[in-house]
Amino acid sequence: MKVAKAARFLFALAAKLDRRRLIGAMLIMLAGYSAAPLAALSLAVFADDLIGRRGQAALAAALLAAAFLVIQLMGGHFSHLCSGRLYEHQLAALNIELIEIVGRPPGIEHLDDPEFADQIDLIRNSLFGTAQALESLFSLTGLALQTAITISILIRIDPWLAFMPAFAVPAMLLGKHAQTISETARLRCAEGIRLNRHFVVLATSISTAKELRLFGAEAEILRRQETLWDGVTNRMWRAQAAAAALRSLGQLIFTLGAAGTVLLTVRLAQERQMTIGSLLLVIILLIQVNAQMAMALTQLSVLQAAGGTAERITRLRRVCRARTAVATRRTATITSPLAGGITLDDVSFAYPGSSELVLDRVSLDMPAGHTIALVGENGAGKSTLAKLLCGLYSPTSGKILIDGVDLADVAPDEWRAQVAAMFQDFARLEFVTRETIGLGELPLLSDERAIARAVSRARADKVVAHIPGGLDGVVGHNYKQGADLSGGQWQILALARCLMREHPLLLVLDEPAAALDATAEHELFERYACSAKCAAVQLGGVTVLITHRFSTVLMADRIAVLERGRIREYGSHQRLIADNALYAELYRLQEQAHRS
Numbered sequence: 376m377k378v379a380k381a382a383r384f385l386f387a388l389a390a391k392l393d394r395r396r397l398i399g400a401m402l403i404m405l406a407g408y409s410a411a412p413l414a415a416l417s418l419a420v421f422a423d424d425l426i427g428r429r430g431q432a433a434l435a436a437a438l439l440a441a442a443f444l445v446i447q448l449m450g451g452h453f454s455h456l457c458s459g460r461l462y463e464h465q466l467a468a469l470n471i472e473l474i475e476i477v478g479r480p481p482g483i484e485h486l487d488d489p490e491f492a493d494q495i496d497l498i499r500n501s502l503f504g505t506a507q508a509l510e511s512l513f514s515l516t517g518l519a520l521q522t523a524i525t526i527s528i529l530i531r532i533d534p535w536l537a538f539m540p541a542f543a544v545p546a547m548l549l550g551k552h553a554q555t556i557s558e559t560a561r562l563r564c565a566e567g568i569r570l571n572r573h574f575v576v577l578a579t580s581i582s583t584a585k586e587l588r589l590f591g592a593e594a595e596i597l598r599r600q601e602t603l604w605d606g607v608t609n610r611m612w613r614a615q616a617a618a619a620a621l622r623s624l625g626q627l628i629f630t631l632g633a634a635g636t637v638l639l640t641v642r643l644a645q646e647r648q649m650t651i652g653s654l655l656l657v658i659i660l661l662i663q664v665n666a667q668m669a670m671a672l673t674q675l676s677v678l679q680a681a682g683g684t685a686e687r688i689t690r691l692r693r694v695c696r697a698r699t700a701v702a703t704r705r706t707a708t709i710t711s712p713l714a715g716g717i718t719l720d721d722v723s724f725a726y727p728g729s730s731e732l733v734l735d736r737v738s739l740d741m742p743a744g745h746t747i748a749l750v751g752e753n754g755a756g757k758s759t760l761a762k763l764l765c766g767l768y769s770p771t772s773g774k775i776l777i778d779g780v781d782l783a784d785v786a787p788d789e790w791r792a793q794v795a796a797m798f799q800d801f802a803r804l805e806f807v808t809r810e811t812i813g814l815g816e817l818p819l820l821s822d823e824r825a826i827a828r829a830v831s832r833a834r835a836d837k838v839v840a841h842i843p844g845g846l847d848g849v850v851g852h853n854y855k856q857g858a859d860l861s862g863g864q865w866q867i868l869a870l871a872r873c874l875m876r877e878h879p880l881l882l883v884l885d886e887p888a889a890a891l892d893a894t895a896e897h898e899l900f901e902r903y904a905c906s907a908k909c910a911a912v913q914l915g916g917v918t919v920l921i922t923h924r925f926s927t928v929l930m931a932d933r934i935a936v937l938e939r940g941r942i943r944e945y946g947s948h949q950r951l952i953a954d955n956a957l958y959a960e961l962y963r964l965q966e967q968a969h970r971s
């Protein structure tokens with residue numbers, strides 16, 4: 376059961392984080408909850424003593440009732456204070472756990488799995504609620520104790536009265552069913568709600584305004600949004616109406632039960648088997664029970680949602696642990712410098728959840744110290760190949776060999792530390808600029824000179840000068856003072872970050888076109904090719920560059936032409952021109968375009 380799962384998960388987490396605070400919060404909460412029926416009991420005694428003209432006893436009962444009322448009011452308050460800190464600890468721990476689940480497995484295949492991504496999304500959106508559910512758990516335990524005390528008081532007045540809380544059970548069950556109906560409707564409408572949000576964003580964002588205005592498409596978007604929203608609200612409204620009907624039925628049953636209970640107590644009072652105080656007590660407890668059940672229902676639904684999250688976290692923990700365990704068995708090492716180079720041996724690859732081969736039996740020999748250019752149409756698989764080389768994905772079949780060592784046997788961290796890459800979908804890391812760049816090589820994060828060198832190599836000086844505060848200024852929308860950068864400027868920072876690692880065994884540059892104009896790209900590679908050649912003697916690093924510019928491609932030692940996941944041609948520029956096939960044709964086309 377989800378509630379039990381949530382209880383176990385939350386208690387275990389809280390006990391691990393701060394056992395003393397957990398016990399403290401729990402005890403205070405229990406005291407607060409049990410005080411309510413005891414206050415009612417003291418009031419009843421007070422009433423009877425007052426009627427019986429027992430002054431002293433009446434005063435004592437009144438004081439006791441007042442004390443219980445104070446405990447009831449303060450219990451919630453202090454327990455909340457206590458559990459507030461626990462909540463913060465829990466939230467921090469859950470955030471860390473989520474980051475670990477995403478970050479610890481060696482590759483990033485799990486992130487491509489739509490189901491994994493969905494689960495992560497669901498967890499991320501419900502972390503606050505889950506951490507808060509600990510308080511619901513306290514409340515629910517308190518309510519259970521309160522009900523037990525209430526029943527034991529009622530049994531003493533008349534055994535039949537002990538059934539009174541049972542009248543709340545149908546109300547609870549129907550209420551729960553009503554909740555399921557609302558939630559199912561919300562879930563079914565989730566896509567509609569998401570799409571609606573998308574339409575609203577489309578219609579109100581600066582990034583889409585240019586095109587929409589030009590096409591005159593605003594009215595069309597509005598029409599679609601209205602139709603969609605009508606459908607969503609209709610469905611939601613029908614569900615809400617059904618849920619309200621069920622809740623009313625539950626309340627009706629409880630009211631009938633309560634009326635019966637009142638009648639029974641009035642009769643008992645008339646037959647003088649019951650004092651006025653007891654009559655008062657039954658009525659107060661009746662009111663309390665109704666409120667308790669409504670509260671229990673709310674807390675149960677909070678816990679149920681938390682149970683779902685707990686279940687997801689536990690499942691993903693297992694996935695993460697299994698993947699990490701596989702990685703820890705990888706113990707082969709790679710020695711620098713590279714002697715032979717990197718070899719792709721019959722590598723095929725399909726993205727997780729897809730059967731389509733994005734790379735189809737690719738074999739490539741990339742000798743140490745060489746620069747390899749990858750060319751091919753969009754979607755040919757160039758970026759995918761780059762990600763595989765970095766060890767972010769594992770081949771579906773075939774091997775990637777680094778100096779003859781299978782990358783699948785190498786500890787992922789070990790290989791990653793030797794790789795520098797600028798991906799086509801580079802990250803926009805919003806930090807202080809020197810960190811945005813320096814993160815490319817953590818040990819050099821505060822090395823002024825290394826950062827200056829990376830800035831110079833990536834020709835990022837202009838971008839840095841544009842940022843108020845330069846290297847000490849912050850970049851991105853998340854800061855009030857954060858510099859607004861264009862896509863190209865972000866890419867230049869990404870390039871500088873990539874170049875922080877000065878002598879990697881593998882350097883990957885995936886279409887740095889926006890960051891670099893043709894001359895700058897040419898120059899960078901010229902310098903790079905030169906330094907790679909020099910470094911080849913020392914380190915034997917391999918450079919893989921993906922570009923559409925043939926002026927740069929020309930400089931590579933070897934060129935691989937990819938077509939729909941297969942290597943069509945591989946060799947030096949001269950050889951491929953001499954072969955007079957696809958590469959030669961593409962090259963001539965670009966040359967003609969340049970001349971005209």
Ligand SMILES: Nc1ncnc2c1ncn2[C@@H]1O[C@H](COP(=O)(O)OP(=O)(O)O)[C@@H](O)[C@H]1O
Pocket residue numbers: 487726729733751752753754755756757758759760
């Ligand atoms: N994360 C992904 N999940 C599923 N398919 C992907 C993913 N990334 C790329 N693809 C698919 O893989 C194919 C090759 O993409 P990519 O390697 O980016 O090509 P290129 O870099 O040559 O333009 C494309 O058909 C693309 O749709």
Ligand SMILES: [Mg+2]
Pocket residue numbers: 757758759799885886
């Ligand atoms: Mg690409």
